Amino acid sequence: MVKLQTSLPELVTDPATIRALTQEAREQGKTIGLVPTMGALHDGHLSLVKASTEQCDLTVVTIFINPTQFTDKNDWTEYPRDLQSDMEKLAGGEVSLVFAPTAEDIYPHGHVTSIHIGPLEKIVEGRCRPGHFSGVATVLAKLFQMIPADTAFFGRKDYQQLKVVERLVQDLNVPIKVHGCPTIRDEDGLALSSRNVFLSQEQRQQALSIPKALKLAERRIEEGETDARAIVAGMRSELSCSGALHIDYALLADAETLKPVTTIQGPTVALIAVRVGSTRLIDNEVMMPQR
Amino acid sequence: MVKLQTSLPELVTDPATIRALTQEAREQGKTIGLVPTMGALHDGHLSLVKASTEQCDLTVVTIFINPTQFTDKNDWTEYPRDLQSDMEKLAGGEVSLVFAPTAEDIYPHGHVTSIHIGPLEKIVEGRCRPGHFSGVATVLAKLFQMIPADTAFFGRKDYQQLKVVERLVQDLNVPIKVHGCPTIRDEDGLALSSRNVFLSQEQRQQALSIPKALKLAERRIEEGETDARAIVAGMRSELSCSGALHIDYALLADAETLKPVTTIQGPTVALIAVRVGSTRLIDNEVMMPQR
Numbered sequence: 193m194v195k196l197q198t199s200l201p202e203l204v205t206d207p208a209t210i211r212a213l214t215q216e217a218r219e220q221g222k223t224i225g226l227v228p229t230m231g232a233l234h235d236g237h238l239s240l241v242k243a244s245t246e247q248c249d250l251t252v253v254t255i256f257i258n259p260t261q262f263t264d265k266n267d268w269t270e271y272p273r274d275l276q277s278d279m280e281k282l283a284g285g286e287v288s289l290v291f292a293p294t295a296e297d298i299y300p301h302g303h304v305t306s307i308h309i310g311p312l313e314k315i316v317e318g319r320c321r322p323g324h325f326s327g328v329a330t331v332l333a334k335l336f337q338m339i340p341a342d343t344a345f346f347g348r349k350d351y352q353q354l355k356v357v358e359r360l361v362q363d364l365n366v367p368i369k370v371h372g373c374p375t376i377r378d379e380d381g382l383a384l385s386s387r388n389v390f391l392s393q394e395q396r397q398q399a400l401s402i403p404k405a406l407k408l409a410e411r412r413i414e415e416g417e418t419d420a421r422a423i424v425a426g427m428r429s430e431l432s433c434s435g436a437l438h439i440d441y442a443l444l445a446d447a448e449t450l451k452p453v454t455t456i457q458g459p460t461v462a463l464i465a466v467r468v469g470s471t472r473l474i475d476n477e478v479m480m481p482q483r
Numbered sequence: 484m485v486k487l488q489t490s491l492p493e494l495v496t497d498p499a500t501i502r503a504l505t506q507e508a509r510e511q512g513k514t515i516g517l518v519p520t521m522g523a524l525h526d527g528h529l530s531l532v533k534a535s536t537e538q539c540d541l542t543v544v545t546i547f548i549n550p551t552q553f554t555d556k557n558d559w560t561e562y563p564r565d566l567q568s569d570m571e572k573l574a575g576g577e578v579s580l581v582f583a584p585t586a587e588d589i590y591p592h593g594h595v596t597s598i599h600i601g602p603l604e605k606i607v608e609g610r611c612r613p614g615h616f617s618g619v620a621t622v623l624a625k626l627f628q629m630i631p632a633d634t635a636f637f638g639r640k641d642y643q644q645l646k647v648v649e650r651l652v653q654d655l656n657v658p659i660k661v662h663g664c665p666t667i668r669d670e671d672g673l674a675l676s677s678r679n680v681f682l683s684q685e686q687r688q689q690a691l692s693i694p695k696a697l698k699l700a701e702r703r704i705e706e707g708e709t710d711a712r713a714i715v716a717g718m719r720s721e722l723s724c725s726g727a728l729h730i731d732y733a734l735l736a737d738a739e740t741l742k743p744v745t746t747i748q749g750p751t752v753a754l755i756a757v758r759v760g761s762t763r764l765i766d767n768e769v770m771m772p773q774r
Binding site: 207211215302303304305306307308309310311312329330333334337338359360362363364365366367 | 498502506593594595596597598599600601602603620621624625628629650651653654655656657658
């Protein structure tokens with residue numbers, strides 16, 4: 193055995209095995225951290241892993257490209273997959289288990305159950321991707337049952353997803369804490385995303401309008417602007433300047449309900465989704481109005 | 484303290500308390516049986532309690548008249564309620580805990596999540612009561628999280644509900660066994676139901692057509708009849724003879740999928756729902772065709 197191999201986490205593909213291993217750890221009094229991912233791991237994911245290994249005795253990373261949360265089947269087919277590379281990124285002994293099941297393991301023949309998160313799944317990102325958040329909520333509810341974790345770690349980059357998970361856990365009384373971790377950005381300001389690999393150098397440059405538009409909104413709110421329409425106009429103008437981005441949405445919403453606001457009064461989230469060529473990117477920033 | 488009081492089970496109304504007490508029992512290595520009910524307990528419920536106390540160290544009976552599973556609000560308002568009488572029926576030391584929360588405990592402000600069980604929630608009984616099985620599935624998923632039981636006990640009298648629960652548990656990977664218990668009948672053959680108290684003596688006599696129609700179907704299948712339409716015609720004729728029953732449905736279905744069948748080939752369930760005056764009664768019998 194060479195050192196490198198022994199330092200890889202244990203790979204599990206079977207729901208019964210991951211349940212048995214995590215249940216056993218729990219019975220030994222160990223705390224369990226869960227980091228659900230779709231693989232194609234980048235430093236954003238690794239920051240979630242770090243938060244988990246710092247807080248929990250045992251960390252489980254799941255890698256599952258969940259078909260039911262893809263509205264567009266091409267998007268699912270083309271989503272980047274490289275389990276070997278992901279395993280190597282998780283090497284070093286901090287992550288105990290990687291759970292990478294197949295779609296048939298998760299959705300065996302006859303599976304019909306789905307979870308719905310009311311209005312929260314239909315607005316903003318949910319309007320662009322019908323069924324997406326129901327798919328996310330259902331697969332996470334299943335993972336939360338298979339892996340009796342103390343805490344699950346999610347990036348704030350997928351802000352609406354984080355709110356959906358918080359709602360799911362609260363409404364279904366799942367005994368797990370949800371921990372939202374800060375968005376990790378490249379030096380140029382672009383939020384890390386598995387989809388960034390699809391961007392050409394030119395497209396990447398154009399995509400920098402996204403963090404710039406968020407910064408602009410942040411600055412306007414810091415300056416005391418409370419008219420959401422005026423701020424959104426500024427954001428859209430920034431996003432439009434290259435002429436290369438198709439704006440799916442750019443808006444200011446209540447940070448809890450995600451309902452769009454006209455006046456900035458309380459915690460507010462700026463939410464952006466754009467398409468650059470055929471690549472779709474989302475980003476957000478949470479802001480507090482000046483008093 | 485008088486003896487009678489100490490022999491009553493402990494009453495808990497708060498989700499956090501029931502979770503803590505049952506989690507503690509689990510950590511002590513005790514097995515937990517869960518008997519979810521809407522109260523108005525009769526010998527049918529008590530047979531579930533008996534099955535649980537025989538199999539498990541600790542039995543929790545929940546009493547919650549779940550508003551979201553009532554299609555008709557009047558039906559919810561008029562559903563029989565008598566917690567004191569229910570507690571007395573559970574006296575004797577066998578049941579450890581009764582969990583009787585309020586609707587606000589279960590559905591606090593902001594609750595939006597619901598669970599759907601695909602085609603199974605829309606057919607037969609689900610067609611008569613839109614939203615009913617989604618309400619059942621959602622509240623049970625919540626109870627399964629609050630109370631980490633080993634086994635949950637349900638009556639086969641509510642046959643489609645039993646199938647919905649089995650599907651829910653399997654699809655969401657809930658680590659709990661579902662145990663279906665036989666229907667308990669009065670000496671005259673009528674299945675026990677909390678709604679039977681609403682029947683006049685005459686209506687009760689008329690309602691006996693239900694078990695008679697089920698017996699008839701059973702006998703015809705034993706005799707080798709495989710034409711479902713012929714058997715259903717006989718069932719409907721039996722149900723119609725008093726002229727007092729309104730038939731919501733009377734059919735033969737696949738015992739697993741509950742899809743109506745035209746030819747009896749495998750395990751088959753005869754399902755009946757009728758209204759007698761303003762009281763709705765359901766019943767069923769599972770049958771195997773002759774080989």
